[in-house]
Amino acid sequence: MTPPPQPAAARHAVGIDLGTSHTVVAHVPLDGGVADIALLPLAQRISAAEVQEQPLLPSTRYQAAPGELGDAWRQPWPAQDATEQTPAVIGRWARDLGAAVPGRLVASAKSWLSHAGVDRTAPILPWGAGQDVAKVSPLQASSSYLAHVRAAWDATHPDAPLAEQLVVLTVPASFDEGARALTLQAAQLAGLPRVQLLEEPKAAFHDWLVLQGSQLAEQLQDSRLVLVLDVGGGTTDLTLIRVEAAPGGGLPLLTRTAVGEHLMLGGDNMDLALAHGLEPQFAGEGQRLPAARFAQLVQRCRLAKEQLLAANAPESVAVTLLGGGSQLLAQTRSATLTRDAVRQAVVEGFLPPAQITDQPARRQGALRTLSLPYPADAAISRHLALFLARHAGDQLPDTLLLNGGVFHAHALVQRLTEQLALWRGQPLRLLHNPHPDWAVARGAAAHGLAQYQSKRPPALTGQAQTATKTVVPHIGGGAARSYWLVLPGQAGAAPQGICLLPRGTEEGTRMVLAGRRFALRLGQPVRFALVARSQGSAQAGQIVPLAGEGWVELPPLATVLPAPEGRATAKVEVQLQACMSEVGVLELRCVDTRDEAQSWLLPFAVRAAGPHPHPLPEGEGAKPTADRSPSLLWGEGGVRGSPLDAAIAHIDRIFGNQGQDVSPKEVRQLRATLEKTLGPRESWPLPLLRTLFDALLARAKRRRRSAEHERVWLNLAGWCLRPGLGAELDGWRLQQLWPLYAQGLGHSQEGANWTEWWVLWRRVAAGLDEAQQMQVLEDVAGRMQQTVQRGAKSRWGSYDDMLRLFAAMEAVPWQYRQEMGRWMLERLKRPDEPPHTWWAIGRLAARAPLAANAHLVMPPEAAQEFLQATLAQDWRKNEPAMFAAVQIARMTGERLLDLDEAQRARVLDKLRASGAPERWLAQVAQVQEMNAEDRRLSLGDSLPPGLVLVG
Template sequence: MSARRIVGIDLGTTHTVVAWADPASAAAPEVFPVPQLVSAGEVEAQPLFPSFLYAPISGEVLPDPFGDAPWVLGVHARRRGGEVAGRLVASSKSWLAHAGVDRTAPILPWGAGEDDEALPRLSPVDAASRLLLHIKRAWNEAFLAYPLEKQDVVLTVPASFDEDARELTVEAARRAGLEVRLLEEPQAAFYDYMARAGKDELAALCQRSGGEALVLVCDVGGGTTDLSLIRVRPGEQRGAIEVERVAVGKHLLLGGDNMDLALAHLCESRLVESPDRLPPARFGQLVLACRAAKERLLGGDPPEDVAVTVLGKGARLIGSALSTRLAREEAERVVLDGFLPPASLADRPRRGGSALVAFGLPYERDVAITRHVAHFFARHAPGAPAPHALLLNGGVFRAKRIPERLADAIGAWGASRPEILPHADPDLAVARGAVVYGLSLLGRGVRIGGGSARGYYLGLSAGASGQRQAVCVVPRGAREGIRYDVPGRTFSLTVGRPARFPMYTSDEALDLPGAVVTPDLERFSALPPVSSAFEPGARPGEVTVSLAGELSAIGTLELACVETGADAGRRFRLTWDLRETSPDTAVETEGGVSSGKSTRPSAPVGGKRLEDAREAIARIYGKGRADVTPREVKDLVRELERILGERPTWTAETNRALFDVLWPGHKGRRRSADHERVFWQLAGYTLRPGFGHVLDEERAANLFSLFHERVVFAQEARTWQHFWIAWRRIAGGLEEAAQVAIRDLVDPFLAPSEKRLKKPKGIRAEPDADVVDLASSLERAPPGRRTELGGYLLERTWTERDPRIWAAIGRIGARVPAYASAHHVIPPNVAERWLDHLLREKWAEMPTAPRAAMEMARLTGDRARDVSERVRRDVERRLVAAGAREEWVQAVREVVAVEEADRAAFYGEGLPVGIRLVS
């Protein structure tokens, strides 16, 4: 008997599937039916385990045979979640790929609000972990001799999952006690096809295609569309078949969920009168009802129409139900015409306009799958008229007209219609294919080759030429775990000070390691650069190194810089997150691509000027020196500007270099009132915005250790002012607990007198405007606390005509945070109440009103955050009448990215590239 099993787990957006095989047996992979609650009192093992978690309402007693409490998972969870609003976690897999939220924070169910304190909440990582833990317990009960944690487990992920999402998936598995190997889902689907078809059918496919076959794998799941191009050709040895992955598509948050949303929007227009909308929880019920209707209307032997019903709440469960009927013709029109329209090879996905979203997930703006397919194939198979065959995976392809429509669209490119490869049980294929892959690692069956779908390039210092350059460190097609040396090149590496290391990726360029290229934006994408400091504290300089790169199994790139010459032996390592750059954060700069944008000039400061500035700070805050005069202390900032230039020209590197001299002397702030005032003035300025630079997390934590010491010279009003300003400036680097501690201190000074909050002694919350600015900038404080603060300030507007108050209210009520996770945004009904007050103001007398209105009414596409359409229309009209910036009007009218110039925080600008080519 074999000592282990190969287990494949498809952790899907809609369903989770488990398959397994005994490697000592020749039997095909089997699907493991997952036991789960299918009704209030019935447990049944089914091949599909719905990836839904439901929190029972008070008094609802359900059996818990798998230790899932306080959640119910699977079939019954999906059913009850469609009946009870606001208690269902769905599409948690899609949340794993959403960088706009804290994926480790308890943010799900999304949009449930804070009013139900008894409602349990969990993070996207924990949701995935609970699904895996249920599977582990069910498996271990069925296979006592083969505990899942001791088997070879292959866990599938979308091919387009970025490094963050892959790492979080691995972390979810670890929390469930599993060590896993990741496999991309389209590859898994093709492994399943190969196992079922056999070598003879693969050879026949090559013959039908004229010698070799290009197969487009299109995997449309619940939350993502994954595209992969695979080449199948005869091997060198007689009867052998070679299979190679040629390309992988970019991340597309587009799938069955989007189809359900489109149908839900259609039905909603019949259930409620415009501009009214269903609240997020009930709209979630409608989406589930439309999903069930879609599956019936596009399945085998469909009815003419299906009832779509949204139940009421509580005692009015039936009485307040809303119902309409969805016709088969309507479902086909929405899905076929909207998601599978005709598209030529020259078509490109549309980037403008608003995405059809409802729950805060950044869905693809263009839902036309055919346009994404055309663009993908044109980029990766130039000259080829079309793929020879299609392998279609995902539940949506069960509907016969959907694969036919996709094949027709591709056939219209001018070539013959591609062959649709037979693919039984697409819901089960990925899990079975993961097992086949596991067996191939043991030498059983054909292994898909091709290696990495992308090549990776390290950005180099532009030098005197000013031209951006990069060197290939890991080529496209690279194998995992293999070191790739960069031959014939030497480089100079910056040590002793922070530096930026840009990284580019290309899924088109074919370069060998060591090739130096110009990374044009047509063929190359920029990854967020790594900022690092080798040998911090040492004298700044450069060392000559050689380079080698290595790609890990889960998608990290490790770069080794090995010192050469007389002092050879030292190694410097960097690790990149190989994820796609967000268009909202990556911008072109003179030296490459920066993670944030500053509109201010950057002065190239270094050498003696920086050393003189560091010495000026050390003279004041280092060991006490008798020759330091009070005037020198007062004039320190002016002296630094004399040395370095005006403060707005100081780069992030310069600022952090100054902070790193200032911090060790923080006790020196106690020497005099001027020492303390200047300390806080410099500390806040040189550490702002508290994140985005190497070691900032440690710096912000160190500085916060001084918060509870308050101000030593407590009678000095100007020192208190710089104290409050410093915390506002670095707010983005403070965790929630630190931000709450600041709010606890200042709230008694901001709350109305009737709140009777006791003011702590010895604190001067002055000037009031600076304290208000600080409090309103603490975006990580819980939404309830931020709502409370907005109420305090709103009450002031009745008697105070201070524009800064409305600016602060706008920040608190903003629909898009400047730096915090989206789950910190206050409820939209609160923002609507504030907007109602703001719309009554005389905007001609309140210059901050237009921006505040825009921030609170900005359209995000997230029903849990957006104010009502009626309110947005009112704000839009008022902005137009006030002659507000067109960009602000557009932000209220449709979903647009936040302009970097409108963000209060920026990070990473000004660091020099840390490596240059020597020869």
Template sequence: MEKNFVLGIDLGTSNSAVTLYDLESGESRVVEVTQILAPSQVGERSSLPSALYLPGQGEFSADAVRVPWREGEASDIVGVFAREHGAQVPDRLVTSAKSWLSNPHVDPQAAVLPWNSEIGEGKVSAVEASRRYLSHLKQGFLYAERLEGREWDFEQGELVLTVPASFDEVARKLTSDAAKAAGFPEPVLLEEPQAAFYAWTDKVGSDWRKQVSAGDVILVCDVGGGTADFSLIAVSEEEGNLAVERIAVGEHILLGGDNMDLALAYTLQAQLEEEGTEIDDWQFMALVHSASVAKAKLFEDKSLGELSISVPSRGSSLFAGTVTTTLSRETLEAVVIDGFFELTAASEMPVEDGGAALQEFGLPYASDAVVSKHLARFLSRSLKNVKASENLSALIGQAEEALVGDLLKPTAVLFNGGVFKADALRQRVLDLLASWCGTAPRELEGFQPDLAVAKGAASYGRNRVTGQGLRIRAGTARSYYLGLESSRPAVPGFKPPIKAVCVVPQGMEEGSSLTLEGRSFGLVTGKPAVFRFFASEIRSGDKPGDLVPKADKELEETSKLEITLPPMEEFPEGQPIPVRLNSVVTELGNLELWMQHVDSDRSWKIEFQVRME
């Protein structure tokens, strides 16, 4: 069926947004999201806070928390009111579901959120919370359009859903599953930094070709509310036209604007305590919110030297116990600019955790709050990755100085994320890169810090459906490997090293498959057997069939899958069967491994498990 519209959704850690592209009219617009703003008050906002409040029994009447498309029953409390009210009752507030999707130590389908809450029954999983956000966005979109006399059939639409570039394949699949459970069609997944780049090219139009040229290496620096996400895009020339390719992605870093607001709140709390004023936990939550608002105002209005911050108490009179303090520009710059974006040396990498034997278990937040160090680590790893591949090195051959030294040196920067609304923070990143690279990279003009990801998702969907416009070459962000047991005589007290064979090279494109030619492997069937999976972000030069001798040292082990595969009648259970390996990256980006018996058409399939359970 012919597509007539594209819906681009940014399912964010802190906020989500939707952009519609009407393929018939050529019109693109951000969809205002209807949501609960307060009890019995519904309104529209350009984004939906990614927050879910789980009310207690009888806490609200059904009429007080109902969205217009849910007649006769209470609605999920999602969005503005969920975030604002949940700040006062945090053990019933679900946030950061997106980060829990990629937590390697907690089952994302287990009902464990809100984390550490004692509410008992009624908790939800990260997948379920994501489903509820997406369901709200879907129904809210249809409702808002219906009010304007427009009806949309999702069978005639393309859904593009964004994910962090750093998401592993399991987190991507779970995001897709949540969308389908919310009633959407199978989504196309797009990395967020790529979406920001598509939005930028749309915003500046044909001028994008004047801002970049062949040989440029563009750093997409995306710092939002809860995460920092880095990608590198190389610009080359093919038959007289500019081509772009994503050449590196960063690790999943839980570090963003929320950390900055929290740091400011702790600083202001210390100020109050020095003045002899103590505040309780509820007031501290209010202080975090007030610090966030003051931070934005001070960064926006450079004429302001300070702002007064008032924190109310919960006494009989709203302002009965109000306490007041001041956030000065000096404090703001010391905490946020110098604290999070310190002018560190290129050799300074993030400090690992303190090594305590017991730690509070939860989300794997960045142990080092200095964004600068994480950026240095990313550029250092990117240099290794590019040098490992002749093809990637050739892409930036016209800018050979980018490959000199310990870091890959970007020539241009595209900023994204609400943090970079502040001119001072963008300038600090440029100054930081200048100190590392010798000269400051260019800042690409026309970036959109808040809604670029949703807009870019719709733009990409338009290009995909029409077959026209810019396409970033990407493919898989990592190389994937399958562990092998060495064939050698047993030796008492000696455990042979684990080998691994490359089954998916970095950059393998969607809709493609490959067979490891000239080599067969022994597959155990009929009894439990373990598959060990590995990955790497920095071995772009590995080809299908390449062996890594010491996989446990050279690669990141992502999971172990124990499974009993159906036996073949001709072979006794447990006897290895000779097979060839065939890897498939589906059109939707899912990874499959097929094991084909060398002498028949019998085969076995497993989906890649690329995360530790």
């Protein structure tokens, strides 16, 4: 991605703070000065009858029902992608509507945009909403807020469209490269093709700097290290900035020296904490509110918190939950939230006293909901201690700047300053931030102005020259992290990394790994596993073990690079070049060593999510060759070595282009031959499996040479691609595999081939999309019924295998799974129905999907009939029914998915009476990870070593 050209028609620098809770816009004329920075009034509907301009636009979107809002959703302008059938509003009215109907409210889209555990481009918000609610993706929601900003700007500046201005968009300093890339994509979808990214703590500090005017040098003369602590609605950002006197006087030299790791902890968590505290008053002691009511309570607590933490706050606020339908008044309840209680909960819950040697707890805390990956420890003070221990050493910060609406609460400010003074052994200076709600937007505008003026011709005259005297100084520091390409280590050793971009590299500086040569495959999937580190120093090209703490896995660079025209594949020798672009994202480019004009820019794989390999998996990425130069993705997809060469040769002997004289026995023994070469297939790691699959896929045309060839190919291909996702480019692999479904079997009279056919598609089912799964589901359902009717005479393989395949269809709407589950319950009334049917029912109605997004799970009310059926069984004699009950009643911590307490208590009682394993009891009683054996039982197959499923 090349730096966006400076718009020739730009007349303003515009800073946009796309916040978790609010969006704010500031602007300044490019021929003016920092004293001219102003906020953009953002027109938004505040009720069905009124539109107002306000400086804060709540970052919320309400997905209304058709006709619910009349024509009001069209003014002041329609939300992006809203239609007559899917009306939506953005801003304050959306927030107020969502407080009453939380199931239609899209909130915290920014947090979702940084959540690598979901597909951020899929329509999943509002999270957990019913089928009657139109959903949008985190990317689409974020884009719609920016589109609203663009419409508001263009309405007030018709002669200077926002797309033509110098636009600076802020992101948390802790955003990884995937989240940054998605933020840029959101801006492009909103009609803003040229924006620059700026870290929010730097922007907040920029604002403080410009407010000092000519007194800046004097204001900072006693400061050596500034800590900027920015607590927003969804994230906590930590940044250190070193202050040095400039040679010969003048403005001080400022260098950002460290940023914290991504910490999804902010005002949203505080709202959750308050809601948890009030819940017993609404639900009863020991009881939980239904998901929709609890979401409403969270929204009410947020509003109450803002009132009680504001200046001149009242002593208390009533928190009221309305009932629903005909019980509107009868179910309405109120509780009192006091100012002291809020401050106690927020201060002691999020800033408890800590030692400088403390570290955050790793266990999962109570503030888990919305399926967002909140940190295990909510104590910001302990995260701060760890950050300072890693990055400040003995020189603790002497100056503090706080930003974020939560710091309107004096008690939080007091606790923080006292804590830092205690660690430091003496007081530190607190910089005054007069407007923490919009400092980031103002600072972004100031940054844009400073950038513009630094590039202006030196011949300035008159008023324009005077205006430039009071500008913000540059904050140096370059890349906040070092970036590394993962190389596999020796067997049993930690992987190694080669440094692509050292920490501190200035934006626009391109680092060339001149002493290294890499082999790059074209026309085949390639994957570059990347990690980053925000501490330590390194040089480009340096290779170190990726051991110890501080390494953070990034979204990989994964793609299929085009081969030369007329060739299916090719291999070229390339040189790697890396830079932190001027728009604020990492770029990695492969340059052909024979033709430097030929290069390939590698994109981040941020679209898909879900199951993922263990961080830093061995065998991924690159492998040193004989000349000690790392070779990227050499050979058949990623791993190279003599055992693999021999394995590929074995595959080629059976399925290669040249028809070889091989006996049916040799074909049947291919798997055993591969195990003799590579070891037991259960131990084959993910990179090796995908390499073997790529070899099989390249030879798929020869799979029909005989019935034996077809059976062996189907068996091995399914094993090597299971569970259909988990490695980058598995989506591409499924695209290549899927056309084989329409081709069907070449030897369709062979029942054994049908069995392998069903097993293949069950093993890769998690990687199929909804339409593909629906097609498989319809085929399987028809053949299952015919198999039942024909009994042993069926030629379509095993009924059990078709049953397992059907149960693996997690991406289809749950109503289809409910219908099939009811058919299975009818079948279970027959004495000859196999026990695997109970396993299938448990999978169909499970609380936690093994691979799909959680919004596809059958809702609790629909799953109850299947739970009741399992409870009617004698679990001492029917273990599959007991395991099905565990899957249906399993506790996830997600209110929208979990059964109520009474139902789970009944399951627990029966589990104890039936002598169930302790691990099954634990899964129903509390949020627990599945162990490998239970995951195998649920999936109906083993997983590749190192692969972790979301469930």
